[in-house]
Amino acid sequence: MKPDNSDLRFDITNSAHETLSQELAILLPTCAEEQDPGQNISRHKTDLHIEGGRQLKGEITLKTSKNAAVALLCASLLNHGVTRFLEFPRIEEVFRIIEVLRSLGVRVEWTDNSTIEIRRPESLQLNNINNRSAKATRSVLMLIGALMHENDDFKIPCAGGCELGQRTVGPHVDALAEFGVHVSRKGNVYRVAVDKRSPGEVTLHEAGNTVTNNILLAAARTPEETVIQAASADYMVQDLCFFLQGLGVDIEGIGTPLLRIKGLNRIEKGIAYAATEDPIEAMFFIAVAVTTNSEITIRRLPFRWISLELLKLKKMGLRYTIARTFKASNGHIDLADLIVHRHEGSLKALPDKIHPNLWPGINPDSLPYFVPIAAVAEGHTFIHDWMFEGRAVHFREMAKLGVDIELADSHRLYVRGPTKFHKPEGELVCPPALRPASVLLIGLLAASGVSVMRNVYTIHRGYEDIAARLSSLGARVREISDNE
Numbered sequence: 402m403k404p405d406n407s408d409l410r411f412d413i414t415n416s417a418h419e420t421l422s423q424e425l426a427i428l429l430p431t432c433a434e435e436q437d438p439g440q441n442i443s444r445h446k447t448d449l450h451i452e453g454g455r456q457l458k459g460e461i462t463l464k465t466s467k468n469a470a471v472a473l474l475c476a477s478l479l480n481h482g483v484t485r486f487l488e489f490p491r492i493e494e495v496f497r498i499i500e501v502l503r504s505l506g507v508r509v510e511w512t513d514n515s516t517i518e519i520r521r522p523e524s525l526q527l528n529n530i531n532n533r534s535a536k537a538t539r540s541v542l543m544l545i546g547a548l549m550h551e552n553d554d555f556k557i558p559c560a561g562g563c564e565l566g567q568r569t570v571g572p573h574v575d576a577l578a579e580f581g582v583h584v585s586r587k588g589n590v591y592r593v594a595v596d597k598r599s600p601g602e603v604t605l606h607e608a609g610n611t612v613t614n615n616i617l618l619a620a621a622r623t624p625e626e627t628v629i630q631a632a633s634a635d636y637m638v639q640d641l642c643f644f645l646q647g648l649g650v651d652i653e654g655i656g657t658p659l660l661r662i663k664g665l666n667r668i669e670k671g672i673a674y675a676a677t678e679d680p681i682e683a684m685f686f687i688a689v690a691v692t693t694n695s696e697i698t699i700r701r702l703p704f705r706w707i708s709l710e711l712l713k714l715k716k717m718g719l720r721y722t723i724a725r726t727f728k729a730s731n732g733h734i735d736l737a738d739l740i741v742h743r744h745e746g747s748l749k750a751l752p753d754k755i756h757p758n759l760w761p762g763i764n765p766d767s768l769p770y771f772v773p774i775a776a777v778a779e780g781h782t783f784i785h786d787w788m789f790e791g792r793a794v795h796f797r798e799m800a801k802l803g804v805d806i807e808l809a810d811s812h813r814l815y816v817r818g819p820t821k822f823h824k825p826e827g828e829l830v831c832p833p834a835l836r837p838a839s840v841l842l843i844g845l846l847a848a849s850g851v852s853v854m855r856n857v858y859t860i861h862r863g864y865e866d867i868a869a870r871l872s873s874l875g876a877r878v879r880e881i882s883d884n885e
């Protein structure tokens with residue numbers, strides 16, 4: 402839907418923003434329709450060439466997560482000292498946020514292949530923000546929580562990100578208002594006016610990940626105690642909390658829906674922090690192993706963050722071994738090496754529905770990987786993707802690869818396996834959403850024959866060097882240009 406400033410729903414600069422109702426907040430859209438899909442600023446070739454139907458073998462080491470990385474980059478603005486992030490993922494989404502930080506005058510350097518060093522100037526050039534890079538992400542919303550402490554009037558471009566149906570920014574607007582931060586939308590920008598105050602307690606009306614992180618950034622430089630109720634306890638929130646603790650912010654309740662934060666007026670600290678490996682990338686590789694009936698070792702898995710997913714897989718009959726456990730480099734999170742064994746066609750559909758939930762439920766970003774996994778299992782699987790308004794429709798693309806999939810409505814789908822994956826007729830265009838796009842790639846790996854997937858920017862947003870890493874397992878995947 403096009404933004405229309407004559408319509409109250411899309412323009413909260415009038416008096417409505419003072420008492421933004423839940424109804425209005427929910428209707429306030431992000432600007433996905435305005436976003437640059439990012440393809441033109443990608444550092445990768447546009448397309449993937451896949452020779453599928455091969456059994457894979459070997460081991461893969463997980464990278465740290467996109468979703469923690471983007472929060473950490475925004476959080477680095479809170480610190481006037483030098484921030485170093487170790488084991489950082491080299492993914493398109495990270496490149497976009499780095500471009501935004503640089504446009505504000507921040508020095509960001511890769512000091513080796515996976516370490517970045519960030520030095521912010523005393524004051525930032527907020528009028529110079531790189532709109533193109535910013536609006537290719539949803540994470541740009543977290544700049545508000547980071548910038549509100551030293552700037553009382555600024556603008557940021559409307560958020561983009563994966564196209565999964567309408568994704569409200571209402572919870573951000575409402576919770577920031579408790580800190581005296583008033584966000585209004587004019588055309589394609591959010592205008593932020595700050596008259597900072599300490600809210601004491603803030604209840605989020607959605608326990609979202611990005612909103613929790615935004616409010617953590619707001620609380621981290623608010624010296625009085627802030628209690629966040631109905632917070633997300635998910636992995637990227639935990640990573641941000643550990644980093645903020647390293648900066649000296651007092652946080653209790655990490656991993657629970659109730660966070661108590663005592664912030665600092667100013668932060669000037671040299672810090673090095675290594676984010677945790679990505680549980681969702683692990684689900685991607687588990688689904689790759691299952692659909693190609695391969696034995697793959699996945700190294701450095703934060704297994705507690707997908708323990709329910711692993712339990713469901715076990716109930717389906719998947720055999721796996723947790724080979725050793727140890728701590729992540731940040732010293733906080735338990736990791737394990739996981740060997741996924743070949744199932745030889747023995748998986749059975751789960752009798753109960755599979756649906757996502759806030760952690761420790763099945764992660765909303767893990768859910769899509771149950772589509773190709775269910776396609777391999779014998780029987781009917783009911784998948785209920787209730788969280789996103791428009792994600793389930795993307796899974797229908799799997800029908801082009803031979804998956805028996807029925808969309809009952811925009812949230813409910815039925816998958817009937819087992820599937821003999823086949824290559825699609827013609828080329829596939831990548832859906833503009835990371836997890837559904839990567840699910841399609843998994844299907845192409847399982848399908849015999851040569852296929853081409855066009856415009857794969859969205860996969861490079863979240864997964865590093867995916868063609869080379871899949872190739873290291875014996876897959877035949879390579880990046881090609883749109884004229885090849």
Ligand SMILES: CC(=O)N[C@H]1[C@@H](OP(=O)(O)OP(=O)(O)OC[C@H]2O[C@@H](n3ccc(=O)[nH]c3=O)[C@H](O)[C@@H]2O)O[C@H](CO)[C@@H](O)[C@@H]1O
Nearest residue numbers: 468540568569607608609610611612637765766788789790
């Ligand atoms: C940068 C980042 O971390 N992005 C993640 C974050 O996005 P983010 O936190 O931005 O997710 P959204 O705020 O868009 O929430 C996702 C959807 O779930 C709905 N919702 C959310 C919480 C809730 O309590 N009730 C509810 O209905 C929202 O209305 C929306 O439709 O979380 C999503 C859901 O895990 C993930 O897919 C994204 O990868």
Ligand SMILES: C=C(OP(=O)(O)O)C(=O)O
Nearest residue numbers: 539540562563766835836
């Ligand atoms: C929905 C996702 O990303 P974003 O929140 O950045 O759009 C995702 O990573 O699956």
